[in-house]
Amino acid sequence: MDFKTFFTNLPVAERESFAQQAGTSRGYCNQVAYANKQIELGMADVFVALGGGHLNLDELPLTDRASAQRVIRERVAEPAAGSVAPQPATTGQS
Numbered sequence: 026m027d028f029k030t031f032f033t034n035l036p037v038a039e040r041e042s043f044a045q046q047a048g049t050s051r052g053y054c055n056q057v058a059y060a061n062k063q064i065e066l067g068m069a070d071v072f073v074a075l076g077g078g079h080l081n082l083d084e085l086p087l088t089d090r091a092s093a094q095r096v097i098r099e100r101v102a103e104p105a106a107g108s109v110a111p112q113p114a115t116t117g118q119s
Contacts, residue, residue: 027084029058031076047071057086066091066098 032040032054044051048071056062057072064072069085082095 026079028054028072028080028086031079032058043075046075061086063088064091066094 032043035043040054041051044054047054047068049068053062057064063086065088069082069087069091072085073080073082087095
């Protein structure tokens with residue numbers, strides 16, 4: 026779901042609460058919803074976390090820098106082909 030649909034479907038009081046929980050204002054959220062204001066990756070992560078499963082990064086208007094950071098994040102998170110996943114450290118105690 027895109028942010029505009031998500032945000033405008035919230036009752037007005039919940040829009041205010043969402044903005045406060047995100048550490049921003051309802052006006053800023055309105056800019057993202059109506060003016061397609063681009064947001065940085067950190068704010069996008071907060072929106073996704075607060076979106077209750079209704080939002081994802083693919084549907085948020087990311088800045089060019091945030092889009093590049095997202096690509097890097099996804100590359101780092103993917104194990105290289107043929108590599109062995111790191112094992113948790115052991116303390117040597119049984």
